[in-house]
Amino acid sequence: MKSHNFYAGPAILPQEVLVEASSSALRYEDGLSIMEMSHRSKPLAAVFEEAERLIGELLDVPDDYKVLFLTGGASSQFYMVPMNILGANQTAGYVDTGAWSTKAIKEAKMFGNVNVLASSKDANFNYIPKDYEVPSDIRYLHLTSNNTIFGTQIQDFGNPSARLVCDMSSDIFSRRIDVSKFDIIYAGAQKNLGPSGVTLCIVKKDILGKVERTIPTMLNYETHIGKDSMFNTPPTFPVYVCLLTLRWLVKNGGVAGMEKRNQAKADLLYGEIDRNPLFKGTAVAEDRSKMNVCFELIDDSKNEAFLAAAAEANCIGLKGHRSVGGFRASIYNALDIESVQVLVNLMQNFEKKHG
Numbered sequence: 001m002k003s004h005n006f007y008a009g010p011a012i013l014p015q016e017v018l019v020e021a022s023s024s025a026l027r028y029e030d031g032l033s034i035m036e037m038s039h040r041s042k043p044l045a046a047v048f049e050e051a052e053r054l055i056g057e058l059l060d061v062p063d064d065y066k067v068l069f070l071t072g073g074a075s076s077q078f079y080m081v082p083m084n085i086l087g088a089n090q091t092a093g094y095v096d097t098g099a100w101s102t103k104a105i106k107e108a109k110m111f112g113n114v115n116v117l118a119s120s121k122d123a124n125f126n127y128i129p130k131d132y133e134v135p136s137d138i139r140y141l142h143l144t145s146n147n148t149i150f151g152t153q154i155q156d157f158g159n160p161s162a163r164l165v166c167d168m169s170s171d172i173f174s175r176r177i178d179v180s181k182f183d184i185i186y187a188g189a190q191k192n193l194g195p196s197g198v199t200l201c202i203v204k205k206d207i208l209g210k211v212e213r214t215i216p217t218m219l220n221y222e223t224h225i226g227k228d229s230m231f232n233t234p235p236t237f238p239v240y241v242c243l244l245t246l247r248w249l250v251k252n253g254g255v256a257g258m259e260k261r262n263q264a265k266a267d268l269l270y271g272e273i274d275r276n277p278l279f280k281g282t283a284v285a286e287d288r289s290k291m292n293v294c295f296e297l298i299d300d301s302k303n304e305a306f307l308a309a310a311a312e313a314n315c316i317g318l319k320g321h322r323s324v325g326g327f328r329a330s331i332y333n334a335l336d337i338e339s340v341q342v343l344v345n346l347m348q349n350f351e352k353k354h355g
């Protein structure tokens, strides 16, 4: 029996993607596993081309941007972004909305000046700061669209005057976005796109080549742009699994289809959290994430009992991050609403027993 997978990442993938990936892991073309084939071979070139094309179509990526498949996780983008676009005497603005933003800030300080424009640290990151000024002279403004650990999400990017750089690791392809508002978007694949091992970057080309420092070849976006993500051996199998997920996205209504599906799942789960007298949400209501739903038992002495009941119902990965406690249900694109219903039933049964 398949479990209901609520892990935050690596996370659930569509069942049909896993079936096809398994078959290609054994035999793809010429009697070989896809993992045994050269990245220079025609079939692999076709995989990369189609993946790049589908990302362009799904997100409506303008022509002056490049879609890249890199390695080192979103965490490597924390330093690659400032290394490539922040001059030593320039200042970047950062909004600190949780652990990942904090890490991005730490790295950026190694390359230039960092102005932390706002932070929600004062309330353990349970909200998204909104009323802050964006200075006109910053090189870029860095945002984290969805805070995987704390369960908050930027609902509206507005129209800031600054160039935007955004870590979209945990909500890319979950809703419609206007790529043209951003100069760099990056995302580790393992939340909403594919397996771990590959990082998606969408880079506006004309912002590059403007800093004076020497950038190591592998850390320079221009290297990877010039070689279509094939300067060195790319993570071929992870990119292939991403391609299968992208095809699944297209078949299921694209990002607009996902947005609808994700809204329905979030409504169902938050509806129960707000109704059930035993539970409460941890994030401020207007900033609640549609990807990572953080909640807790008002009586936390019952935590172990709830996790045990969850395990019995085959609900996996619900334990909250240690910095928040309680529970976190990650309800990414690939999770069916039926799984959310199982969790809601579980919460209702728990109320009957312990309420």
Ligand SMILES: *Cc1c(COP(=O)(O)O)cnc(C)c1O
Residues within 6 Å of the ligand: 009, 072, 073, 074, 075, 076, 100, 144, 146, 147, 148, 167, 168, 169, 170, 188, 189, 191
């Ligand atoms: C998971 C996550 C990261 C870290 O990604 P890695 O690929 O493990 O480096 C960064 N930012 C956000 C928002 C995440 O959810």
